Amino acid sequence: MSVAPAWQLDLCPGDADNSGTLFIVLGGRWCIDQKLPSAGTLLARLPTSARRLGFNATTLSDWDSGLLTFVAVIGKSCAEQGITLDVGGLPAGAQRLLAMAAAVPEQKLAARDGGAQGTFARVGAATLEFFRGAPQMLAFLGEVVLSLLRLVSGRARFRARDLWLEIEQVGPRALPIVSVISFLVGLILAYLGADQLKLVGAQIFIADLVAIGMVREVGALMTGIIIAGRTGAAFAAQLGTMQVNEEIDAYQVLGISAIDFLVLPRMLALMLMVPLLTLYSGFIGMLAGLLVSVAIFDIGVFEYYTETLRALEFKQFAVGLSKGTVYGAMIAFAGCLRGMQCGRSAEAVGHAATSAVVTAILLITIAASIMTIVYYQLGI
Numbered sequence: 001m002s003v004a005p006a007w008q009l010d011l012c013p014g015d016a017d018n019s020g021t022l023f024i025v026l027g028g029r030w031c032i033d034q035k036l037p038s039a040g041t042l043l044a045r046l047p048t049s050a051r052r053l054g055f056n057a058t059t060l061s062d063w064d065s066g067l068l069t070f071v072a073v074i075g076k077s078c079a080e081q082g083i084t085l086d087v088g089g090l091p092a093g094a095q096r097l098l099a100m101a102a103a104v105p106e107q108k109l110a111a112r113d114g115g116a117q118g119t120f121a122r123v124g125a126a127t128l129e130f131f132r133g134a135p136q137m138l139a140f141l142g143e144v145v146l147s148l149l150r151l152v153s154g155r156a157r158f159r160a161r162d163l164w165l166e167i168e169q170v171g172p173r174a175l176p177i178v179s180v181i182s183f184l185v186g187l188i189l190a191y192l193g194a195d196q197l198k199l200v201g202a203q204i205f206i207a208d209l210v211a212i213g214m215v216r217e218v219g220a221l222m223t224g225i226i227i228a229g230r231t232g233a234a235f236a237a238q239l240g241t242m243q244v245n246e247e248i249d250a251y252q253v254l255g256i257s258a259i260d261f262l263v264l265p266r267m268l269a270l271m272l273m274v275p276l277l278t279l280y281s282g283f284i285g286m287l288a289g290l291l292v293s294v295a296i297f298d299i300g301v302f303e304y305y306t307e308t309l310r311a312l313e314f315k316q317f318a319v320g321l322s323k324g325t326v327y328g329a330m331i332a333f334a335g336c337l338r339g340m341q342c343g344r345s346a347e348a349v350g351h352a353a354t355s356a357v358v359t360a361i362l363l364i365t366i367a368a369s370i371m372t373i374v375y376y377q378l379g380i
Contacts, residue, residue, distance in 0.1 A: 021052045023089070024074075027059035030067035039073035046083075053078060055089035068097055133341075140337050144267065147259045151268075156260045166269035170231045174277060178226055182214070182281040185222055186288025189213050194297055203297045207307035210289030211282075215312060215320045219281035220274075221368055224327035227274055228360035232335035235266055236356035239339025240349040248340070258340070267332035274328030275321045282320060315380050323371055327364050334360035 030036065046053075053074070060067075071087065071094070078085040087095055150156040193209040239262060242248050251258045286308060293299040338356040342348050 021054050021086075022046070022050050023054045023056045025056045025059070026067070026090075027057075027061075029061055030063040030070070032064055032066040034066070036066050036070065039070055039077070043074070043077050050083055052084045052086065054086040057090050060091065063091065063094060067094060068101075071098060072101070136341065137337060140340065141333070143259045144263060144333065144336075147257070147264050148267075150260065151264060156264055157257065158261050158265050162261075163265040163268060166265050167273055169234075170227065170269050171273035171276065174227060174230060174273075175280070177230065178223055178277055178281055179284050181222055181226055182219065182284040183288045185218055186210055186214060186285030187292055189218065189285065190289040190292035194292070198297070203293070204299060204303060204307055206289055206293050206297070206299070207286075207304045208311040211286050211308045211311045212316055214285035214289075215279075215282040216316045217320075217323075217368075217372070219285060220278040220320050220323040220327060221364070223274060223277045223281045223324065224331065224364045225361060227270065227277070227328070228331045228334070228364065229357050231270065232331045232356045232360040233353040235332065235335030236339040236342070236352040237349055239336060240342030240352040243340070243342045244344055244346070244349060263332075263336040263340070266336055267329060270328035270332040271325055272328075274331070275324035278320050278324035279317070319371075319375055319380060323368065326367050326371065330363040330367055331360045334363055 024042065028034075055071075067090075071090065075085050075087075075098075077083075087098060090098075147156060189210050190206050193206050194203055197203050197205055197209075239248070242262070248258050248262070251261060290301065290304050293304050294301055335356040338352040338359060342352040
């Protein structure tokens with residue numbers, strides 16, 4: 001039994017158009033497990049006068065993606081040379097798959113070096129993007145506020161188990177990184193203060209500087225930045241993946257509020273745990289200051305302890321806790337917002353996680369500036 005050739009190129013003498021169409025005759029099995037001819041070999045045989053190509057697949061016995069790849073390469077070359085390609089002679093299934101592939105627009109990758117776009121153009125584009133996204137941000141903020149009101153009235157629907165799971169994720173599991181960063185920041189504060197205080201022989205006030213700085217400002221700020229990078233990005237990635245998998249759409253179909261079920265537990269967890277992590281960060285920073293004072297500047301442990309107690313007042317703790325609570329809300333808001341705004345691709349999930357961290361740090365910085373000015377004006 002003779003096997004039909006894999007392919008052959010021949011003029012169609014009975015072409016109804018004007019006998020100027022070349023038909024590619026396909027026969028046998030066009031599957032990737034066969035040694036298929038390359039499209040370049042066929043294209044090299046085309047006469048320079050060719051202006052139209054077609055296919056004859058009457059003897060084609062079987063085909064898969066090997067045929068589609070071959071036809072796609074032929075089509076691209078024909079488009080470059082101004083040759084018309086007619087795929088009407090291919091099997092109906094192959095025609096549908098080629099039409100679907102042609103319907104998806106080619107994605108153009110942005111230049112990595114940014115050379116094609118000036119600095120002012122990028123700043124302008126970012127500004128316009130911000131203003132376009134502002135209404136969505138305000139709408140999401142309104143939904144979160146309504147969800148909190150439903151929580152107060154006892155009508156919010158979410159699982160308590162999810163809340164405890166988020167508390168564990170953002171609280172106890174964040175202790176190692178918060179401990180390391182807070183200890184190092186405490187060391188830096190102690191050395192910076194000692195460098196100036198030793199000029200007047202007042203090294204004992206290292207305790208004041210470290211205690212007030214860590215409890216009131218630096219502890220909350222560093223904890224907020226750490227949690228923004230660790231947890232805010234995680235929230236955005238989790239919700240973004242749920243967007244890709246259409247799980248959030250499923251919640252809406254079932255009549256379950258995604259804000260109540262997904263966003264509210266995460267926001268409550270951060271608003272509860274970030275203030276506690278702020279207190280813990282201040283304590284670790286004061287231990288670092290104690291270590292520097294005792295080991296380097298010959299300050300007694302009891303003297304450092306007494307000076308720390310004298311420096312710390314309740315208002316210092318109140319300021320630190322209030323800032324930690326606000327920072328936690330900002331981080332949860334940014335992470336959940338970017339996650340809910342995520343597109344339907346893996347690349348979009350990465351962009352959402354990155355944007356969540358940037359947005360959270362920006363919001364933390366703005367909130368820290370405003371709260372510091374307000375507390376100063378109030379004398380707190």
